[in-house]
Amino acid sequence: ETGVTQSPTHLIKTRGQQVTLRCSSQSGHNTVSWYQQALGQGPQFIFQYYREEENGRGNFPPRFSGLQFPNYSSELNVNALELDDSALYLCASSLRGGVAKNIQYFGAGTRLSVL
């Protein structure tokens, strides 16, 4: 177990709806990254948060947004859901600073289905 927890584990939404996914970081970690993993593909970087600010973003539209809270937990929000948003959403926490920042620990993910 990595100590990174995500909720919910599964979610079904319809096209056009909005969704919020949640992540609790591993104790002592101050950085959270979110990834989208489509079936049969590797994780794709969405964005990273450090000290409650976005600290890097992948090639995802603005309808993907996030928050990081003072306790380092995080949310991923997706507006105007599209069918292609169906995927496993992974949260990874890490400790920024030195070599350790490159070690990311993943949660089990939230599987989102958009109908």
Added chain:
Amino acid sequence: QKEVEQDPGPLSVPEGAIVSLNCTYSNSAFQYFMWYRQYSRKGPELLMYTYSSGNKEDGRFTAQVDKSSKYISLFIRDSQPSDSATYLCAMDRGNQFYFGTGTSLTVIP
């Protein structure tokens, strides 16, 4: 061209075999190289982590990095049925991680 290329397999080997998994990359700015294992419907689990060119060994696993060729490998010795999973290579550039598509491995008892 993708930044990280990985043969998706699937790869099927008998128990006890040596497994070789590989990735190539195009961006010489990548500094850190990782291998993750992902079981079905689970999050990726970090296996190996390397920075420089050369070999790093951890039990039955050996990670190899050749920066001049932009090529990384993971070797699994004495493979076990419990090694059956998808193996993902990953590398970072600043704050962003880039993953391969993953290689599906089945170890047959």
